[in-house]
Amino acid sequence: MVRLRRNFLPYLFLAIPIIIYLVWVIGPMFYTFYLSLTNWDGLSSPQFIGFRNYERLFTDRVFFLSLTNNMKWLASFVTVPVVLGLALAMILNRAVPGEKFFKMSFYMPMVLAMVVSGLIWGWLYHPRGGLINSVLVGLGIVEKGPGWLSDRDLALWSIIIVAIWRQVGYVMVLYLAGLKSINPEYLEAAKIDGANDWQVFRKVLLPLLMPVSVIVLVISVIDSLRAFDLVSVMTRGGPANSSSVLANYMYIQAFNNYRMGYAASIAVILFLISLVFIFIYLWRVMQDELEY
């Protein structure tokens, strides 16, 4: 009887969390797969149409534009913030005068809501009164500053810069934690063996930081696929969809055009791309598990 109760107990603790998770997260995920095979306006009941949403997706110019933009975002995210964040972590890992202040300055953007960052930067980018153009014109670099958010070639990159501004602190935190966990004796040993600073970094430090780098990579990819708030606040995907990303395009299809089945198929594509990285992360967690 006692044994039975003990076997039963964990399920008792897990009952509420599991039910909530199934109803609000896991169930909906599968329901989206179903919805992507239907024609649904959000009011009447969904109508099964097979893979027609996907067929249409492959001829949709805006879909590909948004996908490309997500990829540009992703490419920027796995390079610029990673290099900058790692560099800052290396610098701030030893006792720098004013260390606390520096760290705080880079952490701060992380705690601001995306919406807040978007609005603040929207003002910096303002064509006439904004700081950036004021400086450019003031220094005589240009006669008339560009419309950072209204120029087709600039809008997306202007938004990505804001995202990078937020992301650097995050990457830095992770690498700082990684660096703290490295035994300094390894580095000493390499130096005694005659390795120069660059060799120590390349051959000793980077490999030791590999586990952190995997996490950084996965987080960067997932964050760039989730991108929504900044675009929504700063440009709404414009001008002429030039800064549209999949999440925004999906939102517009679902809640402005009421093509919910079609929107679901966009979500499924996003999901399939992330799946690879979710598995990388799970594999990493699994390795930690095996060490126990």
Place this chain on the structure above:
Amino acid sequence: MKNAQAYFKSPWRVLIFIVLVLTTIIWLVPIMTSLVTSIRTFNDILYRGFISWPEEITLGNFKTAWERGGLSRYLPNSFIITIPSLLLTMLFSSMGAYALARFNFRGNRLIFFTFVGGMLLPFQVLMLPVFKLTDFLGLYDTYWGLIFFHTAFQLGFCSFMLRNYMRTVPGEILEAARIDGCSEFRIWWRIMLPLTLPAIAAVATLEFTWIFNDYLWAIILLRSEKLKPITAGLASLQGQFVTDWPVIVAGALLGTLPTLLVFLFLQRYFIEGLTLGATK
């Protein structure tokens, strides 16, 4: 000062320090600019240029954003949504985490990995069904619709973090309590939770800012202006004061004050929360 002397022992270090200072200044520019903008009038900025000595300094923008812009409503809404979500997530995830960390049973790993995988889901994949579900439950355009979703979605991350922490608690303490005839619920509540407090503080600090800063779900699950949290409210404010940037910026600064304060006072926990999952 000794610290500084030790640091600047080579010219190389001096150079790095200068680069560091410049980068930091660039990083702070957006916030500094906003502070300056929020106390000026838009006409002043447009006629005299941004880089000019302000004609007058005013707190009027904050007042406008607070009263006419509706921040006096949006900001309390954010707390009404965030605090119950936070409490519920922490409660349920600490229960689940205890079972996952401390019991061997069928499905343990499966449930654990479902939580871990779920926290990385691109949430677009949940958008339409959750919208429909919330509507079906009669919770569309209510605080509770949003609270339930946040509670559920954040369970993944919280359970993952707390479970890993709970595994490090020495088993002897729990065993001793068990022998004394303590029920499992008492052990969880009276022994496990107090021992997990550092992790709970770290995760909760992080979750507070995440839930507070959510924008996407607020615009999907709420429609009424009077229910909107600050993030969705700021987007409305932007629509209402399209060209009056000092008011928009002042509103953004006011809106970010709670998370900024949490960060300033609980910075240690915030950073711990971020690194909890990445390194052991």
